[in-house]
Amino acid sequence: MTLTLYHYLIVAALLFCMGMYGIITSKNAVRVLMSMELALAGVSINFVAFSNYITPAALTGQIFTIFIMTVSAAEAGVGLAIIFNVYKNFKTVDMDKIDLMKW
Amino acid sequence: MLKDMLKDKSFLVSLTIFVTAVLMVLLSLTLGSIGYGKDLAFYTLSTVILVSAFGVVTARNLVYSGFLLVLTFVMIGGLYALLNADFLAAAQVLINGGAVTIMMIFAIMLTNSKSDTANIPYSFEYKFVAFVLSGLGLFFVLFLRMTGINFVLAKPFIFTTPTAWSIKEPISVVTTGKLGEMFLGQYIVPFEIASIILLMALIGSIVLAMQDIHIKTSESTYGEEPIDMYESSKAQTFPINNTKES
Numbered sequence: 319m320t321l322t323l324y325h326y327l328i329v330a331a332l333l334f335c336m337g338m339y340g341i342i343t344s345k346n347a348v349r350v351l352m353s354m355e356l357a358l359a360g361v362s363i364n365f366v367a368f369s370n371y372i373t374p375a376a377l378t379g380q381i382f383t384i385f386i387m388t389v390s391a392a393e394a395g396v397g398l399a400i401i402f403n404v405y406k407n408f409k410t411v412d413m414d415k416i417d418l419m420k421w
Numbered sequence: 422m423l424k425d426m427l428k429d430k431s432f433l434v435s436l437t438i439f440v441t442a443v444l445m446v447l448l449s450l451t452l453g454s455i456g457y458g459k460d461l462a463f464y465t466l467s468t469v470i471l472v473s474a475f476g477v478v479t480a481r482n483l484v485y486s487g488f489l490l491v492l493t494f495v496m497i498g499g500l501y502a503l504l505n506a507d508f509l510a511a512a513q514v515l516i517n518g519g520a521v522t523i524m525m526i527f528a529i530m531l532t533n534s535k536s537d538t539a540n541i542p543y544s545f546e547y548k549f550v551a552f553v554l555s556g557l558g559l560f561f562v563l564f565l566r567m568t569g570i571n572f573v574l575a576k577p578f579i580f581t582t583p584t585a586w587s588i589k590e591p592i593s594v595v596t597t598g599k600l601g602e603m604f605l606g607q608y609i610v611p612f613e614i615a616s617i618i619l620l621m622a623l624i625g626s627i628v629l630a631m632q633d634i635h636i637k638t639s640e641s642t643y644g645e646e647p648i649d650m651y652e653s654s655k656a657q658t659f660p661i662n663n664t665k666e667s
Contacts (some may be wrong), residue, residue, distance in 0.1 A: 321463055326504070329467040331476055331563040338555035340478035345541065348528045349483060352490050355521065358472050359497050362513075370504040375601055380506050381608055381659050384600075387516055388615045392622030394521050398528045399629035405532045 326367035334360035347401050347411040351394060358390045425482075432485050435476050439492065442469045463503055469496045479540075487526040494518035508597040 333356060340353025352399025362383045405411050445465040473489045473496070480486040498513035542548070604612045 321460060325463060325467075326500070328564070329500075331560055332471055332562075334456065335556050336471070336474045336478055336562045338559060339551055342551040342555055343478070343543055345543065346483060348525060348532065349478075351528075352477055352486065352525055355490065355517070355525075356477060356493065359494065359517070363497065363500060366501055366504045366506050366509060370506070374505070377596060377603060378603060379511055380596060380600060381603060383506075383509055384512065384568065385611065385615055387512065389439075391516060391521055392618050394524055395622050395626040396629070398524055399626035401532065402630050403527060403632065411532050 323367055323371040325384050326363060330360045330363040330367070332360075333357070333363065345412050345414060347404065347413055347416075349397075350413065351401070353393065355390060360387060362386050432476075432480070432482075435473050435485075435492065437470045438469050442466075442496075459503065462499070466496050466499045466503070469493075470500070483529045484526065487522060487529055490525060491518055491522045494522060506596055508600055565662055 325385045337355075337357030337360060339354065341350055344353060355386045365379040365383045365386070367379075369377060369383075373379070401411055404416060408416055410416075442465050445461060448461065470493055473492045476489040477486045477493060480489065494517040495514055498510045498518060501513055502510040
Protein backbone atom coordinates (compact mmCIF):
# COMPACT_ATOMS: atom_id res chain seq x y z
CA MET A 319 0.00 0.00 0.00
CA THR A 320 1.50 3.25 -1.09
CA LEU A 321 0.92 6.67 0.38
CA THR A 322 -1.25 8.91 -1.73
CA LEU A 323 -2.04 12.59 -1.54
CA TYR A 324 -5.31 11.79 0.25
CA HIS A 325 -3.54 10.48 3.32
CA TYR A 326 -1.82 13.80 3.85
CA LEU A 327 -4.98 15.76 3.01
CA ILE A 328 -7.01 13.84 5.60
CA VAL A 329 -4.41 14.41 8.32
CA ALA A 330 -4.28 18.11 7.44
CA ALA A 331 -8.08 18.40 7.46
CA LEU A 332 -8.28 16.72 10.87
CA LEU A 333 -5.61 19.06 12.23
CA PHE A 334 -7.41 22.11 10.85
CA CYS A 335 -10.72 20.97 12.36
CA MET A 336 -9.05 20.46 15.74
CA GLY A 337 -7.66 23.98 15.52
CA MET A 338 -11.12 25.36 14.77
CA TYR A 339 -12.60 23.42 17.69
CA GLY A 340 -9.90 24.82 19.96
CA ILE A 341 -10.52 28.38 18.80
CA ILE A 342 -14.24 28.04 19.56
CA THR A 343 -14.04 26.24 22.91
CA SER A 344 -11.04 27.96 24.54
CA LYS A 345 -11.52 30.56 27.22
CA ASN A 346 -7.84 31.34 27.61
CA ALA A 347 -6.53 33.79 25.03
CA VAL A 348 -3.14 32.06 24.84
CA ARG A 349 -4.82 28.76 24.02
CA VAL A 350 -6.77 30.47 21.26
CA LEU A 351 -3.45 31.57 19.75
CA MET A 352 -2.08 28.03 20.05
CA SER A 353 -5.14 26.59 18.31
CA MET A 354 -4.65 29.14 15.55
CA GLU A 355 -1.11 27.85 15.10
CA LEU A 356 -2.50 24.31 14.79
CA ALA A 357 -4.91 25.37 12.05
CA LEU A 358 -2.11 27.16 10.19
CA ALA A 359 0.05 24.03 10.44
CA GLY A 360 -2.75 22.01 8.85
CA VAL A 361 -2.91 24.44 5.94
CA SER A 362 0.88 24.22 5.58
CA ILE A 363 0.75 20.42 5.36
CA ASN A 364 -1.77 20.81 2.54
CA PHE A 365 0.54 23.17 0.67
CA VAL A 366 3.59 20.93 0.98
CA ALA A 367 1.62 17.81 0.00
CA PHE A 368 0.18 19.46 -3.09
CA SER A 369 3.60 20.80 -4.01
CA ASN A 370 5.12 17.33 -3.68
CA TYR A 371 2.46 15.42 -5.57
CA ILE A 372 1.40 17.80 -8.35
CA THR A 373 4.39 19.98 -9.18
CA PRO A 374 7.41 18.22 -7.68
CA ALA A 375 9.90 20.32 -9.60
CA ALA A 376 8.37 23.79 -9.14
CA LEU A 377 8.39 24.05 -5.30
CA THR A 378 5.73 26.79 -5.29
CA GLY A 379 3.87 25.22 -2.37
CA GLN A 380 6.98 25.22 -0.25
CA ILE A 381 7.51 28.93 -0.96
CA PHE A 382 3.95 29.56 0.22
CA THR A 383 4.57 27.50 3.33
CA ILE A 384 7.57 29.64 4.21
CA PHE A 385 5.42 32.75 3.87
CA ILE A 386 2.76 31.16 6.09
CA MET A 387 5.46 30.44 8.65
CA THR A 388 6.64 34.06 8.55
CA VAL A 389 3.17 35.49 8.95
CA SER A 390 2.26 33.06 11.76
CA ALA A 391 5.42 33.96 13.67
CA ALA A 392 4.64 37.68 13.30
CA GLU A 393 1.03 37.06 14.32
CA ALA A 394 2.09 35.12 17.40
CA GLY A 395 4.46 37.90 18.50
CA VAL A 396 1.97 40.74 18.10
CA GLY A 397 -0.87 38.67 19.53
CA LEU A 398 1.09 37.81 22.64
CA ALA A 399 2.05 41.48 23.14
CA ILE A 400 -1.66 42.36 22.93
CA ILE A 401 -2.46 39.61 25.45
CA PHE A 402 0.15 41.06 27.84
CA ASN A 403 -1.52 44.46 27.63
CA VAL A 404 -4.94 42.92 28.18
CA TYR A 405 -3.61 41.09 31.23
CA LYS A 406 -2.11 44.33 32.55
CA ASN A 407 -5.41 46.15 32.29
CA PHE A 408 -7.97 43.44 33.10
CA LYS A 409 -5.87 41.16 35.34
CA THR A 410 -7.21 38.16 33.40
CA VAL A 411 -6.96 36.59 29.95
CA ASP A 412 -10.42 35.05 30.05
CA MET A 413 -12.07 35.70 26.70
CA ASP A 414 -15.50 36.07 28.37
CA LYS A 415 -14.32 38.63 30.90
CA ILE A 416 -12.78 40.94 28.30
CA ASP A 417 -16.07 42.61 27.48
CA LEU A 418 -15.32 46.33 27.58
CA MET A 419 -16.79 46.92 24.14
CA LYS A 420 -19.44 44.20 24.20
CA TRP A 421 -22.69 45.12 22.51
CA MET B 422 5.16 18.24 40.22
CA LEU B 423 5.55 14.69 38.91
CA LYS B 424 2.48 13.58 40.83
CA ASP B 425 0.39 16.34 39.24
CA MET B 426 1.72 15.46 35.83
CA LEU B 427 0.81 11.82 36.29
CA LYS B 428 -2.71 12.80 37.31
CA ASP B 429 -3.32 14.62 34.02
CA LYS B 430 -4.77 12.12 31.59
CA SER B 431 -3.71 13.97 28.45
CA PHE B 432 -0.14 14.04 29.65
CA LEU B 433 -0.17 10.28 30.25
CA VAL B 434 -1.67 9.61 26.85
CA SER B 435 0.87 11.82 25.12
CA LEU B 436 3.75 10.22 27.01
CA THR B 437 2.61 6.76 25.95
CA ILE B 438 2.16 7.88 22.37
CA PHE B 439 5.59 9.50 22.37
CA VAL B 440 7.34 6.36 23.63
CA THR B 441 5.51 4.23 21.05
CA ALA B 442 6.41 6.78 18.37
CA VAL B 443 10.10 6.51 19.14
CA LEU B 444 9.85 2.71 19.01
CA MET B 445 7.91 2.83 15.73
CA VAL B 446 10.40 5.21 14.12
CA LEU B 447 13.22 2.85 15.08
CA LEU B 448 11.17 -0.04 13.68
CA SER B 449 10.51 1.84 10.46
CA LEU B 450 14.23 2.44 10.05
CA THR B 451 14.82 -1.28 10.22
CA LEU B 452 11.85 -2.05 7.98
CA GLY B 453 12.90 0.57 5.45
CA SER B 454 14.97 -1.95 3.53
CA ILE B 455 11.92 -3.98 2.55
CA GLY B 456 9.83 -0.99 1.54
CA TYR B 457 7.39 -0.40 4.39
CA GLY B 458 9.40 2.27 6.18
CA LYS B 459 7.62 5.25 4.63
CA ASP B 460 4.14 3.95 5.40
CA LEU B 461 5.01 3.14 8.97
CA ALA B 462 6.67 6.54 9.44
CA PHE B 463 3.63 8.31 8.02
CA TYR B 464 1.12 6.50 10.23
CA THR B 465 3.25 6.97 13.32
CA LEU B 466 3.85 10.65 12.69
CA SER B 467 0.22 11.41 11.91
CA THR B 468 -1.03 9.51 14.95
CA VAL B 469 1.29 11.48 17.22
CA ILE B 470 0.32 14.74 15.50
CA LEU B 471 -3.40 14.15 15.93
CA VAL B 472 -3.24 12.89 19.51
CA SER B 473 -0.96 15.66 20.72
CA ALA B 474 -2.99 18.28 18.86
CA PHE B 475 -6.04 16.98 20.71
CA GLY B 476 -4.03 17.32 23.91
CA VAL B 477 -3.17 20.93 23.04
CA VAL B 478 -6.85 21.73 22.66
CA THR B 479 -8.17 19.82 25.67
CA ALA B 480 -5.45 19.65 28.36
CA ARG B 481 -6.60 21.19 31.64
CA ASN B 482 -3.19 22.58 32.53
CA LEU B 483 -2.05 25.11 29.97
CA VAL B 484 1.66 24.41 30.41
CA TYR B 485 1.15 20.83 29.24
CA SER B 486 -0.65 22.01 26.14
CA GLY B 487 2.27 24.35 25.45
CA PHE B 488 4.73 21.47 25.57
CA LEU B 489 2.39 19.26 23.53
CA LEU B 490 2.44 22.01 20.91
CA VAL B 491 6.21 21.54 20.67
CA LEU B 492 5.67 17.80 20.10
CA THR B 493 3.06 18.50 17.42
CA PHE B 494 5.31 20.89 15.54
CA VAL B 495 8.34 18.60 15.66
CA MET B 496 6.27 15.72 14.31
CA ILE B 497 4.88 17.97 11.55
CA GLY B 498 8.52 18.63 10.66
CA GLY B 499 8.89 14.87 10.26
CA LEU B 500 5.90 14.85 7.92
CA TYR B 501 7.58 17.55 5.82
CA ALA B 502 10.70 15.41 5.62
CA LEU B 503 8.53 12.55 4.34
CA LEU B 504 7.22 14.91 1.66
CA ASN B 505 10.74 15.60 0.32
CA ALA B 506 10.84 19.11 1.83
CA ASP B 507 14.12 19.00 3.71
CA PHE B 508 14.62 22.73 4.21
CA LEU B 509 11.04 23.16 5.41
CA ALA B 510 11.43 20.33 7.90
CA ALA B 511 14.43 22.03 9.50
CA ALA B 512 12.74 25.44 9.44
CA GLN B 513 9.59 24.00 11.00
CA VAL B 514 11.49 22.46 13.89
CA LEU B 515 13.56 25.61 14.44
CA ILE B 516 10.92 28.33 14.00
CA ASN B 517 7.63 26.78 15.02
CA GLY B 518 8.87 24.05 17.33
CA GLY B 519 11.46 26.27 18.94
CA ALA B 520 10.71 29.97 18.82
CA VAL B 521 6.94 30.30 18.56
CA THR B 522 6.12 27.71 21.21
CA ILE B 523 8.70 29.14 23.60
CA MET B 524 6.93 32.48 23.22
CA MET B 525 3.62 30.77 23.96
CA ILE B 526 5.01 29.16 27.12
CA PHE B 527 6.42 32.52 28.19
CA ALA B 528 2.98 34.04 27.73
CA ILE B 529 1.33 31.25 29.71
CA MET B 530 3.70 31.76 32.61
CA LEU B 531 3.68 35.57 32.52
CA THR B 532 -0.09 35.85 32.45
CA ASN B 533 -0.34 33.54 35.48
CA SER B 534 -2.77 31.30 33.68
CA LYS B 535 -2.63 28.55 36.26
CA SER B 536 -4.75 30.37 38.82
CA ASP B 537 -6.92 32.13 36.30
CA THR B 538 -10.63 31.73 35.75
CA ALA B 539 -9.89 31.16 32.08
CA ASN B 540 -8.98 27.54 32.75
CA ILE B 541 -12.52 26.60 33.75
CA PRO B 542 -13.92 24.93 30.63
CA TYR B 543 -17.21 25.67 28.98
CA SER B 544 -20.27 23.53 29.53
CA PHE B 545 -20.66 20.19 27.79
CA GLU B 546 -23.47 21.45 25.55
CA TYR B 547 -21.37 24.34 24.25
CA LYS B 548 -18.46 22.01 23.53
CA PHE B 549 -20.73 19.49 21.84
CA VAL B 550 -22.20 22.10 19.50
CA ALA B 551 -18.71 23.38 18.72
CA PHE B 552 -17.52 19.83 18.04
CA VAL B 553 -20.39 19.07 15.69
CA LEU B 554 -19.97 22.38 13.86
CA SER B 555 -16.21 22.65 13.55
CA GLY B 556 -15.01 19.10 14.04
CA LEU B 557 -17.47 16.83 12.29
CA GLY B 558 -19.19 19.25 9.90
CA LEU B 559 -16.09 20.94 8.57
CA PHE B 560 -14.24 17.64 8.27
CA PHE B 561 -17.17 16.07 6.43
CA VAL B 562 -17.27 18.89 3.89
CA LEU B 563 -13.49 18.80 3.41
CA PHE B 564 -13.53 15.01 3.07
CA LEU B 565 -16.27 15.09 0.47
CA ARG B 566 -14.45 17.70 -1.56
CA MET B 567 -11.08 16.00 -1.43
CA THR B 568 -12.34 12.57 -2.41
CA GLY B 569 -14.10 13.98 -5.43
CA ILE B 570 -17.58 12.96 -4.35
CA ASN B 571 -20.09 15.21 -6.02
CA PHE B 572 -22.91 16.46 -3.83
CA VAL B 573 -24.76 18.58 -6.30
CA LEU B 574 -28.50 18.08 -5.88
CA ALA B 575 -29.08 16.70 -9.36
CA LYS B 576 -26.55 13.88 -9.05
CA PRO B 577 -26.06 13.13 -5.37
CA PHE B 578 -23.05 11.17 -4.17
CA ILE B 579 -21.61 10.01 -7.45
CA PHE B 580 -17.92 9.32 -7.74
CA THR B 581 -16.53 11.52 -10.48
CA THR B 582 -13.44 10.67 -12.44
CA PRO B 583 -10.25 10.74 -10.41
CA THR B 584 -8.70 14.16 -10.21
CA ALA B 585 -5.50 15.00 -11.99
CA TRP B 586 -3.24 14.80 -8.96
CA SER B 587 -3.99 11.23 -8.00
CA ILE B 588 -1.84 9.83 -10.78
CA LYS B 589 1.39 11.76 -10.20
CA GLU B 590 4.21 10.15 -8.32
CA PRO B 591 6.41 12.35 -6.16
CA ILE B 592 10.07 12.63 -7.03
CA SER B 593 12.88 13.48 -4.66
CA VAL B 594 14.43 16.93 -5.15
CA VAL B 595 17.07 18.68 -3.08
CA THR B 596 15.12 21.78 -2.23
CA THR B 597 17.36 24.15 -0.32
CA GLY B 598 19.40 25.59 -3.16
CA LYS B 599 16.40 25.79 -5.43
CA LEU B 600 14.36 27.60 -2.78
CA GLY B 601 17.15 30.14 -2.37
CA GLU B 602 17.30 30.77 -6.09
CA MET B 603 13.53 31.22 -6.25
CA PHE B 604 13.50 33.59 -3.28
CA LEU B 605 16.17 35.83 -4.78
CA GLY B 606 14.84 35.59 -8.32
CA GLN B 607 11.19 35.08 -9.10
CA TYR B 608 9.85 35.78 -5.60
CA ILE B 609 12.09 38.70 -4.64
CA VAL B 610 9.25 41.17 -4.01
CA PRO B 611 7.21 38.90 -1.69
CA PHE B 612 10.44 37.99 0.06
CA GLU B 613 11.20 41.65 0.81
CA ILE B 614 7.60 42.25 1.89
CA ALA B 615 7.85 39.29 4.28
CA SER B 616 11.01 40.73 5.80
CA ILE B 617 9.28 44.09 6.27
CA ILE B 618 6.35 42.30 7.95
CA LEU B 619 8.77 40.60 10.33
CA LEU B 620 10.45 43.93 11.15
CA MET B 621 7.07 45.58 11.74
CA ALA B 622 5.96 42.74 14.00
CA LEU B 623 9.22 42.96 15.96
CA ILE B 624 8.98 46.71 16.55
CA GLY B 625 5.23 46.59 17.07
CA SER B 626 5.33 43.89 19.71
CA ILE B 627 8.13 45.67 21.58
CA VAL B 628 6.17 48.93 21.53
CA LEU B 629 3.00 47.18 22.66
CA ALA B 630 4.62 45.21 25.45
CA MET B 631 6.81 48.00 26.86
CA GLN B 632 4.30 50.82 27.20
CA ASP B 633 5.29 51.63 30.76
CA ILE B 634 8.94 52.28 30.20
CA HIS B 635 9.49 55.82 29.09
CA ILE B 636 13.04 56.86 28.27
CA LYS B 637 13.92 60.46 29.01
CA THR B 638 15.38 62.09 25.96
CA SER B 639 15.59 65.88 26.11
CA GLU B 640 16.25 66.98 29.71
CA SER B 641 18.29 64.06 30.94
CA THR B 642 21.04 64.67 28.44
CA TYR B 643 21.88 67.96 30.23
CA GLY B 644 22.26 66.46 33.68
CA GLU B 645 25.56 65.29 35.11
CA GLU B 646 24.24 62.22 36.89
CA PRO B 647 23.71 58.99 34.96
CA ILE B 648 20.23 58.21 33.70
CA ASP B 649 18.27 55.88 35.94
CA MET B 650 15.92 54.12 33.54
CA TYR B 651 13.85 52.47 36.25
CA GLU B 652 13.27 55.69 38.25
CA SER B 653 12.42 57.66 35.14
CA SER B 654 9.99 54.95 34.13
CA LYS B 655 8.26 55.27 37.50
CA ALA B 656 8.24 59.07 37.31
CA GLN B 657 6.81 59.41 33.84
CA THR B 658 4.19 57.18 32.35
CA PHE B 659 2.01 57.56 29.37
CA PRO B 660 -1.26 59.48 29.91
CA ILE B 661 -3.30 56.38 29.08
CA ASN B 662 -2.07 54.67 32.23
CA ASN B 663 -2.77 57.73 34.38
CA THR B 664 -6.36 57.87 33.27
CA LYS B 665 -6.73 54.19 33.98
CA GLU B 666 -5.56 54.53 37.56
CA SER B 667 -7.47 57.67 38.47
